[in-house]
Amino acid sequence: MKTIFNIIGPVMVGPSSSHTAGAARIGLAARAIVGGQPSRAVITLYGSFATTYAGHGTDLALIAGLLGMEPDDERIPDARRLAVESGLDVGFKIAEDSPDVHPNTAKLELEGPRGTTRTVVGSSVGGGSILITRIDHFKVDFSGESHAIVASYRDQPGIIAKITSLLATEDVNIASMRVSREAKHARALAIIEVDQPVSDEARALISRISGVDEVMALPPVSSD
Amino acid sequence: MAIITLAELVEDASRLGVSIGAIVRAREAEQSGRAEDDLNSDMQERLGVMRSAVSCGLRGVRSRSGLTGGDGPRMAAARLKVSTICGEPLDSAMAYALAVAEVNASMGRIVAAPTAGSCGVLPGVLLSVGERLCVDDSALVEALFTAGGVGAVIERSSTLSGAAAGCQAECGSAAAMAAAAAVQLAGGSPGTCSHAVALAFKGLLGLVCDPVAGLVEVPCVKRNATSVGLRLLLQTWLLPGSEASFLQMRS
Secondary structure (H helix, E strand, C coil): CCCHHHCCCCEEECCCHHHHHHHHHHHHHHHHHHCCCCCEEEEEEEHHHHHHHHHHCHHHHHHHHHCCCCCCCCCHHHHHHHHHHCCCEEEEEECCCCCCCCCEEEEEEEECCCCCEEEEEEEEEECCEEEEEEECCEEEEECCCCEEEEEEEECCCCHHHHHHHHHHHCCCCEEEEEEEECCCCCEEEEEEEECCCCCHHHHHHHHCCCCEEEEEEECCCCCC | CCCCCHHHHHHHHHHHCCCHHHHHHHHHHHHHCCCHHHHHHHHHHHHHHHHHHHHHHHHCCCCCCCCCCCHHHHHHHHHHHCCCCCCCCHHHHHHHHHHHHHHHHCCCEEECCCCCCCCCHHHHHHHHHHHHHCCCHHHHHHHHHHHHHHHHHHHHHCCCCHHHHCHHHCHHHHHHHHHHHHHHHCCCCHHHHHHHHHHHHHHHCCCCCCCHHHCCCCCHHHHHHHHHHHHHHHHHHHCCCCCCCCCCCCC
């Protein structure tokens, strides 16, 4: 939903809503997906991110997001030093050519707090809005503007029905849903954007459904 | 926020005898379910960020690339020492607009209004005109709602993205938004505000986005100041009663 505060706003650290504010949000979303502060990140920049990142502070904003900073955090210019202090080891790669990706795209290969590894691909699609387009091998499509549940499971009949009925008993309303799988009966991923936050208990109940491997409850990446 | 045309905003405001900003705020409250007082405090906070950015820029900043910085304080010092050709409020407006745009380029904190690249125009115009006319913050807040409403109409009928439509969509839109806001501050009617929007676009239509090295610095920073100049010229032009031949913004 459009609000007037996206026209007079957002409040942000410059210089570019797409190359700086959007980059910070991609970092924040990736941090949530890997389950907290990563210890290691290899970030590949594509398209316009690759050619103009230095002047726009795209690298600093991505690191800042991984450290949990919002797009209006005045510490963003110091992100590299703060990363060293908080034990986040970051490396950057510049993609030579970028076929088939949005011009402002970053791939973040992350090692999470409990040794989990995740690859997250996100694009900054204008005005500071973002789209997360890949998690590991799965194509996804979510904006981070709502609460979301990301569940990985073994592809079989009935899993989605069990997850959604559990959400219904918790009075959580589904805004959008996308399901994909590596192959028939192989690993599958559901991204469910919801209107209400999902409680720790509900997340635990979903993760106990037979066939479900892992469940993440992601908070929204603030839109302002 | 459901805003479709500028004509519709002008009509509602004129009928109820209120400003465009008051209509915009009421619609935002209706759609978001938030109280108007809350919306006012949010907007007041943004006004505060604009002021802080002006002060920060006037103390002097430098961008990471080294391409921009220092023009804000230079302009601010000149307005006090030498007798400039245009005088106030233009001198202060330019100093403030440069200051804020330079803060943005140096990775400082600003309000994108409507975008980061054009963030100097609204604070430049509003704060200088506000000082000149001695208006209080509640009037500036209401003027920001007016500016926001104009921006929402532009976004709905075309775009606010410089990458998509050139700088006319960023500094052009910012100048149009600031034009409506400043005419309102000076006591102009909602109808006059809409003529200011139309005239601002007549002045800046076709402005391309072709920044040096792809960075939001050259010509962006200085273009914030020239947009401010155009805007103040419009006010001088409109308040005696001139009108733009009307450009209806419809989707």
